Amino acid sequence: MELRSIPPDKSLADFVESFWMVRNDAAAAKEIIVLPDGRFDIIFSAVANKDFHATLRGLDTQPAHGTVPGNVVMFAVSFKLLAIEYLLDIKMAAVLNEGQRLPDGFWNIRPHDLEDFDMFCKKISAIMLGLVKPGIDNRKKELFDLIYASNGSLPVQELADRVAWSRRQINRYFNEQFGISLKAYCNIFRFKASLQQIKEGRLFPELDFADQTHFIKEVKKFSGVSPKELAKNVNGRFILLSGLSEH
Numbered sequence: 001m002e003l004r005s006i007p008p009d010k011s012l013a014d015f016v017e018s019f020w021m022v023r024n025d026a027a028a029a030k031e032i033i034v035l036p037d038g039r040f041d042i043i044f045s046a047v048a049n050k051d052f053h054a055t056l057r058g059l060d061t062q063p064a065h066g067t068v069p070g071n072v073v074m075f076a077v078s079f080k081l082l083a084i085e086y087l088l089d090i091k092m093a094a095v096l097n098e099g100q101r102l103p104d105g106f107w108n109i110r111p112h113d114l115e116d117f118d119m120f121c122k123k124i125s126a127i128m129l130g131l132v133k134p135g136i137d138n139r140k141k142e143l144f145d146l147i148y149a150s151n152g153s154l155p156v157q158e159l160a161d162r163v164a165w166s167r168r169q170i171n172r173y174f175n176e177q178f179g180i181s182l183k184a185y186c187n188i189f190r191f192k193a194s195l196q197q198i199k200e201g202r203l204f205p206e207l208d209f210a211d212q213t214h215f216i217k218e219v220k221k222f223s224g225v226s227p228k229e230l231a232k233n234v235n236g237r238f239i240l241l242s243g244l245s246e247h
Contacts, residue, residue, distance in 0.1 A: 001022065001023065001025075001026070001030055001068065001238070002023040002024075002025075002118060002161065003022055003026045003239070003242060004020065005020040005021075005046060005186050005243055006019050006020075006021065006088050006121060007017065007019075008015055008121075008125065009125055011088045011125075011127065011129060012125060012128060012148075013119065014136075014141065015079060015080055015081060015082055015083035015086065015128070015132065016077060016078070016080065016081065016083065016085050017039050017078040017079065017080050018074070018077075018078045018129070019075070019077055019117075019120075019121045020075075020076050020078060020079075020111050020167070020243065021073070021074060021075050021076070021117045022072075022073075022074045022076075022239070023072070023073045023074070023079075024069065024070060024071065024072050025070045025071065025073060025075075026062050026070055026071075026209055028070050029067040029068060029069050029070050029072040030063065030067060030068045030070075030133050031066075031235075031237055032065075032066055032067065032068055032238075032239045033048050033063050033066075033223070033224070033237050033238050033239070034060060034064040034065075034066055034239065034240070035060070035062065035063055035191075035192075035195070035222060035223055035238060035240045035241070036038060036060040036061055036062065036063070036188045036191065036192065036222050037058070037060070037078075037188070037192045037240055038058070038060075038152075038188045038189040039078040039079060039080070039183060040054070040056070040057065040061065040078070040079045040081075040083070040084065040088075040092055041055075041076050041077065041078050041079070042054060042057075042066070042077050042079070042102070042106075042107075043055045043057060043058040043074055043075075044074040044075050044076065044113070044245060045072060045073065045074040045075075045113050046072070046073055046122075047069050047070075047071060047072045048070075048071040048072075050200075051108075051151055052111040052114075052201070053065075053082040053101060053102075053104075054099065054101070054102040054103075054106045054107075054109065055093060055099045055101055055102060056090075056099065056100045056101075057095070057098075057099045057247070058092050058094075058095030058096050058097065058098055058099070058100075058179070059092060059096055059097070059178055059179065059180065059185075059188070060097055060188075061097055061180060061184065061188065061222075062097065062221075062222070062224075063222065063223050064066060064097070065207070068239075072093070073114050074094055074194045075113070075117060075120045077124060077128075080144060080148070081140075081144050081177075081178065081185075082136070082140060082141060082144050084177060084178070085122070085130060085133075086133045086136055087128060087131050087132055087133070088131075089133070089153030089201035091176065091177050092177060092178050092179060093175065093177065093178060094179070096178075096179035096180065100200050101115070101195060105123065107127050108127065109123070121234055123196070129217055135140070136164075138162065139163045139165045139221055140173075142163045143159060143163045143165065146159055146162060146163070147185070147186060147189060148189070151189060151207055152185070152186035152187065152188070152189030152191075152193065152207075153190055153191055153194035153207045153208035154186070154208075156182050156183050156186070159182070159186075162246070167182075170182050170184060176247065180181075185219065188222065190207050190208065190209075190218075191221075191222040191223075192240075193207060194207060194215075194219070195240065195244060196239055196244055197242075198219070198227050198231050198241070199231060199233070199241055199244050202247070203227040203228055203231060215227070223238065
């Protein structure tokens with residue numbers, strides 16, 4: 001199975017985390033476990049050059065078991081939080097831990113666009129640049145930037161103080177838009193940021209976890225297994241971990 005990921009152009013960096021692709025040329029499906037990663041995805045897929053469709057995937061708060069079908073190719077965009085309001089213009093709370101089929105012809109992506117990943121990224125980047133709305137709330141941009149820069153490790157009150165936005169208002173916004181609280185999102189992002197160190201065998205907390213016990217508890221919550229088992233990644237089933245490069 002082939003995995004590939006590339007970052008967006010700077011013009012889309014506030015909205016897009018990455019473009020990625022998965023290709024399974026084998027006839028047999030591959031079992032995978034999808035881990036929470038703090039991202040929203042739009043995934044375009046085609047099985048054996050048939051059954052082409054687009055899916056919107058909401059935030060995941062727990063590990064999800066699934067399969068990558070045989071003879072499938074998937075090209076996707078992973079979005080940062082700011083994109084939901086200023087690029088996609090939808091509330092994601094309704095698709096928490098779920099996917100939603102998008103209309104045929106969404107963003108004018110067709111089956112032949114899944115033949116060349118680099119050309120797909122260029123085409124969809126141009127489409128998204130034309131959809132970005134003006135008048136972005138600087139508090140939201142600054143809040144999200146702080147979450148990403150700190151890998152979700154800053155306390156909620158400190159985040160609220162630094163962007164001059166009350167905790168109550170922030171949590172109302174998060175629950176309405178994304179379906180979870182700010183604290184819950186920060187915990188997911190902190191877990192995602194820990195995956196690189198876990199892949200490299202460093203099975204102890206390097207971010208703002210209270211202690212080793214807390215670290216293990218959080219890893220089990222979001223992956224279903226201990227840090228040691230996650231690091232083994234038997235059969236590459238934790239696809240997010242498999243996609244990380246070795247440092």
